[in-house]
Amino acid sequence: MDMSMQCGSRVLDLSQPVVMGILNVTPDSFSDGGQLYRDGGLDVEALVRRADHMVAAGAVMLDIGGESTRPGAQPVSEAEELDRVLIAVDAVASRFNVIISIDSSSPSVMTESARLGAGFLNDVRGFLRPGALEAAGETGLPLCIMHMQGEPESMQVDPRYEDVISDIRLFFEQRLLACKKAEIPAERIVIDPGFGFGKTSAQNFMLLSRLTDLAVLGCPVLVGLSRKSLIASVLDRSPAARVFASVGLAMVAVERGARIVRVHDVQATADALAMWRALPQDADP
Numbered sequence: 155m156d157m158s159m160q161c162g163s164r165v166l167d168l169s170q171p172v173v174m175g176i177l178n179v180t181p182d183s184f185s186d187g188g189q190l191y192r193d194g195g196l197d198v199e200a201l202v203r204r205a206d207h208m209v210a211a212g213a214v215m216l217d218i219g220g221e222s223t224r225p226g227a228q229p230v231s232e233a234e235e236l237d238r239v240l241i242a243v244d245a246v247a248s249r250f251n252v253i254i255s256i257d258s259s260s261p262s263v264m265t266e267s268a269r270l271g272a273g274f275l276n277d278v279r280g281f282l283r284p285g286a287l288e289a290a291g292e293t294g295l296p297l298c299i300m301h302m303q304g305e306p307e308s309m310q311v312d313p314r315y316e317d318v319i320s321d322i323r324l325f326f327e328q329r330l331l332a333c334k335k336a337e338i339p340a341e342r343i344v345i346d347p348g349f350g351f352g353k354t355s356a357q358n359f360m361l362l363s364r365l366t367d368l369a370v371l372g373c374p375v376l377v378g379l380s381r382k383s384l385i386a387s388v389l390d391r392s393p394a395a396r397v398f399a400s401v402g403l404a405m406v407a408v409e410r411g412a413r414i415v416r417v418h419d420v421q422a423t424a425d426a427l428a429m430w431r432a433l434p435q436d437a438d439p
């Protein structure tokens with residue numbers, strides 16, 4: 155596996171696992187929503203402080219999202235999403251040495267963000283919306299293809315799989331084929347099983363436990379487990395109190411081959427990863 159990816163003007167080195175910090179610019183995200191909103195508008199100064207904090211704590215990437223995809227979330231208009239995301243990209247790109255990831259399913263958001271300096275595209279809908287794969291391909295940026303069963307409004311209503319691992323692997327095989335047809339090289343693709351997106355807790359834990367089964371596809375694996383409700387199926391904790399459990403899950407994922415961990419709590423996760431990195435990587439366990 156090639157260990158580095160060109161993300162616009164920056165290089166993403168994946169020879170070691172890295173932290174992607176979550177920068178939500180939505181008024182309604184489930185775990186940190188609304189903190190960057192004041193008087194109904196985006197508070198750019200607060201956004202810059204949050205970004206600064208995460209970069210200083212060791213985030214190599216920041217994932218900027220303007221549409222909440224929590225279970226049951228209502229869709230946002232494309233104009234509203236564009237507005238939120240572009241303000242944030244502009245504010246972050248000019249100030250920090252960090253790779254900006256764009257959490258969006260909208261082709262125009264992908265295109266315009268890339269123009270303003272974004273370096274990575276993250277689509278929870280796996281670039282399945284009409285025009286999304288083509289728009290992503292034209293940016294020349296790496297993409298993270300995430301698996302989701304259903305749509306956010308209804309995905310947690312009785313999700314079913316023949317076999318969760320092989321069903322998801324088949325999905326990635328199909329998407330990789332679509333990328334090939336769209337002339338997007340495999341070296342530019344990251345895959346993500348999409349924890350919590352149309353999966354029961356048991357299915358989520360099964361996926362995590364067998365994460366190495368996705369490595370056979372040859373793409374780096376990204377995981378998002380931070381503060382998610384699979385934790386609440388084991389521990390009775392509010393989202394903000396799921397930090398320790400989230401770090402534990404991130405370590406399990408990295409141990410099973412994940413290369414990018416998408417998290418709210420950058421410092422806690424980066425410290426844990428620093429310990430993982432201190433292990434001699436070529437020694438037998």
Ligand code: 8Y7
Pocket residue numbers: 176219223224257276277278298300346348349376377378379380382416
């Ligand atoms: C994920 C994600 C979210 C994830 C990737 C949340 C945008 C929900 N989760 N993107 N986005 N993977 N690639 O709880 O697991 O953060 S939003």
